[in-house]
Amino acid sequence: MNDGIVNVGVIGTGMIGSLHAGILSGRINGARVVAVMDLDGDRAAAAAANCGGARVFADAGALIEAADVDAVLIASPDAFHAKGALACIAAGKPVLCEKPMATTRADAERILRAEIAAGRRLVQVGFMREYDRAHRALLDLLRSGDIGRALRFRGIHMNPYRSSHATVATVIVNSLIHDIHSARFMMGAEITEAFVRWVPAIPKDARSARYAIIHISFDSGAIGTLEWSGDSGYGYEVEVEITGENGAAGTTGVHSPILRQGGTRSQAITPDWPDRFFDAYVDELAAWTGSVLAGQATGPSAWDGYMSLVVAEACIKSTESGQPEPVAGMERPAMYLPRGA
Amino acid sequence: MNDGIVNVGVIGTGMIGSLHAGILSGRINGARVVAVMDLDGDRAAAAAANCGGARVFADAGALIEAADVDAVLIASPDAFHAKGALACIAAGKPVLCEKPMATTRADAERILRAEIAAGRRLVQVGFMREYDRAHRALLDLLRSGDIGRALRFRGIHMNPYRSSHATVATVIVNSLIHDIHSARFMMGAEITEAFVRWVPAIPKDARSARYAIIHISFDSGAIGTLEWSGDSGYGYEVEVEITGENGAAGTTGVHSPILRQGGTRSQAITPDWPDRFFDAYVDELAAWTGSVLAGQATGPSAWDGYMSLVVAEACIKSTESGQPEPVAGMERPAMYLPRGA
């Protein structure tokens, strides 16, 4: 960082890790990928080569502690996220950790307490929708006050693939966690209650999930729904709609050409998330790199990572009890200022 | 009816009654308004004059029993609906009764049992959305099987006016009853559970309703939401969206010109229900008139009127318990065939 360039170590070089590494080395002026780690050595070596010759590590801890690594990006399997984030905090290095920050509320709280003990924000969680232009344009509109106080949040998250082996609990922690964060961030409010109903993907397996609706209440008095499909039948679509006292507003994520053909007027919907959110990943990494250089974290925080898991836990409890469940997290520590609308 | 014309008596000549009477006398080939009744004699006289000289009654019972009245349209205040419908059944006369068919489940059951005892359908309930072209086009699409089995129903019902004095219970029975019926009809399934959350219109009056979401489950395994606003901030909008296994489809109720002006591209939304549903009322009355002439009821039935109130009752109970509540109506009597998708 002495030369105004952040030397990044990337842990995990699967689909999302490679995407991040490629963007960091090819598109972000102030970043350089100097180290990569993956249990699959060949995959790590390929990613290192794509980044112009980064060092390959076999051990995540060693990468985190390497002297020439200024900051760390964790894109490993979910189970490692918490351990990796804690090691980064221990090493005093900024870390961009993919969502979910942990797989349990307890682990998330551990990270939060470690960061508080460290006395400064080091963790950014990979809730990249904050950087999506459609979301930002809606947020600008909300902040303008034009539609007044928000009464209702609607999160739409339609996936294109059959994920029939996923349980509703996995879906909540791994996929709906994005929508939980969006709801909190876009509304600038905390979720206080969650109630879940879903349609199974496999009729005989009641806990498999094909389509789910989470009903949420906010501490602002607003209410909302998170709507999720594991197999939309048409493509990938993420949208947010917010109803305020003086009107309603929503994102528009479909920008493809209008085609008239064969009896219809149509627009192509993005097939999957890499197409839909590529720009958001670029902007996320640019913002994160800038915040590392400035020594001042700005993006989704460990508090956001923790609270999203607290909500997820209430959601899972609701899937078991069949009732609405209260969301009870700790008080927001002073270190974490309110963000969002 | 000897001359192929249905002689209709209209009870209630307020806004909706006058609308019906005007359509019946001016636009429906096979109908004639021969009698009107209203407690407000002047209003009744004015309506009678608009229909080319119908007789004015001061008593609803007398109108129902009048020898020259072939069929009755009830558009009186809600509290009279049940009594009027029962009198029509007793007189053996077809009746188009505005929604709700009754104000309580017990009264609705009374009507249902009376009609069963009469041995034939005489009652049609004024769920006019069934006749709206946007709804019918969506229903056609569902019936084509194109999007497969329905997984999710979404009902959107945004009103333009501040109805701040209405309690959530009133809103459910008087306004959301439309959406309850739409959900049952469009899905071709019965609702089995309801869970309600709402934002008060008056902060200090927790039971006043500004915005409400009802979460519903269906006996088909599908789930859904009914979304209602008492004051949208922008106009009147009723839409239905249905997600199936192989895609999703929704109505489009906004048909106004596209205007580019002052920095925006916009379309006007209908200001209120008379504009939005005028055609549906015409088609409803044409279909009802035809069914009376044919001696064969076809539209929303007493069963629909009853079940919508059973669901409404569960919704109200949920507003009191704060929990999801089961919907438990009687078994569908054989006389009422399944309708809808």
Added chain:
Amino acid sequence: MNDGIVNVGVIGTGMIGSLHAGILSGRINGARVVAVMDLDGDRAAAAAANCGGARVFADAGALIEAADVDAVLIASPDAFHAKGALACIAAGKPVLCEKPMATTRADAERILRAEIAAGRRLVQVGFMREYDRAHRALLDLLRSGDIGRALRFRGIHMNPYRSSHATVATVIVNSLIHDIHSARFMMGAEITEAFVRWVPAIPKDARSARYAIIHISFDSGAIGTLEWSGDSGYGYEVEVEITGENGAAGTTGVHSPILRQGGTRSQAITPDWPDRFFDAYVDELAAWTGSVLAGQATGPSAWDGYMSLVVAEACIKSTESGQPEPVAGMERPAMYLPRGA
């Protein structure tokens, strides 16, 4: 007409004639089809039966002069239109004549002079787009003054079928005549110049027409284009867009459900004109019937029929000269008040 019912005679019982006859006898309160005529006697008999037993004529002139025929609807082949309209004027009977009113400017002028000599409007030309709700909503918006003085007219007329044998001249007189009238009516101005370019349907036949653009100028100073396809590749679409000094506005003719499926978000476009304009035909016939009963013509006039042919003639001349051609009709006779925006 003594009993407030117009007894209509229908000449021509092909596709459009049958459509008109069916609407008149089944949907229009004040009309009755009492006579039909077609060279194809079987077809005429079938149409008569569908109208509840109208008399069948083998001769158009006899039908027009029949004592019990109050008014005439001409839906015969184009070549007969002028002769039929002249006979109706001679008989003093109101006539709704399908477009084009004549096939030549000379014949159109003959009708115009005959009607002027008769001293009152008897002829309405079947430019049914005037009765289309999308067109009317746009006209209302224009008349409100909201977008100011019109600077530019755009007429879009896409047909779904291969009409590869039609010459550009035939296309102008038979199909683009609708758009010529729309331009005049929606703009409330006369066309003063026309310039035509087209893409042949058959490469070796330069006068066949697949796609055509007519550039027009108006006496108001505005300019515009009429855009026509003989084979859109996707369905039937008719739209109008008008740019004013303070904004722009256009019709929206696609009202079908929004379908998300197979990678796209789409809406079905009406396959052909009977679907797109059925309501307009109903409203046209209701308005015409009303105007006959009132003894006061209101719809598209013989002047409109004449002027559309004068413009068509200039268009055809431009296809021959390759140059813009002036439109030179007679002065508008006082009997024909300005209509449209």
Added chain:
Amino acid sequence: MNDGIVNVGVIGTGMIGSLHAGILSGRINGARVVAVMDLDGDRAAAAAANCGGARVFADAGALIEAADVDAVLIASPDAFHAKGALACIAAGKPVLCEKPMATTRADAERILRAEIAAGRRLVQVGFMREYDRAHRALLDLLRSGDIGRALRFRGIHMNPYRSSHATVATVIVNSLIHDIHSARFMMGAEITEAFVRWVPAIPKDARSARYAIIHISFDSGAIGTLEWSGDSGYGYEVEVEITGENGAAGTTGVHSPILRQGGTRSQAITPDWPDRFFDAYVDELAAWTGSVLAGQATGPSAWDGYMSLVVAEACIKSTESGQPEPVAGMERPAMYLPRGA
């Protein structure tokens, strides 16, 4: 360029020059602004400071010949474009020249011949729409063959400001030149004829331009229109629609949130070109920088700059003659391969 970084000199630091310089120095990995020139020394100094200390030149020729300037960006007033481009060719330096490449056809031809004499492409013209994602997505769709051979091009170019002092000739060379290039590029065909009609901005000044339509024909047999407004009354909008044998497709440039408020459903339209095309400028400069590093020009060429002026000249002639005018450029030199669809 020895270190893989292109050292750019920027001539002209007005609105568009500053925009380019800011993007080059802040967003493009492989570019650095080392020199700026402007007749307004203060403005030049400010721009130099914004680029991290570029050298300030008072003379464009000196900047072009400076040893440490690898490539030149010309964003000076139009009148200097040709002279600057010629100097760059003489110096053997790649140049990105803002549109129009020259203000007369003769000057454009001079550049073209100089580049041909130089034996390799050095000139890229600033037709940045080629880099706009909406245009690229449409081009991808065309290239897929999905809608077949193109029959019709429609270019829409609506400006937000009153430019009432501009003559139609100025508008053609300075603003519609973008649309002329788009038509050629998107259609992959040369324009062979142009016919212009327009509405004056100032009623008494017939050559002032408020709204213009250019009718064009292509050597592929297709036809089209370029539609331009100097004051749309609503914002800035650039769209392209292409009708093919098997369907039609068009860009969608409006991506703002959908807002429901005050009786309408609306989306904000970008107020002006810097908002609409910022991303296109970034992508243009990234592509140009990459092409300079690769030593292989790829973007809009001197041939495109020349042909757009040849077409513009025919357009201007048509505004004088009132007739369609043929477009007669030289044969395409072998050095310039076909580009576009």
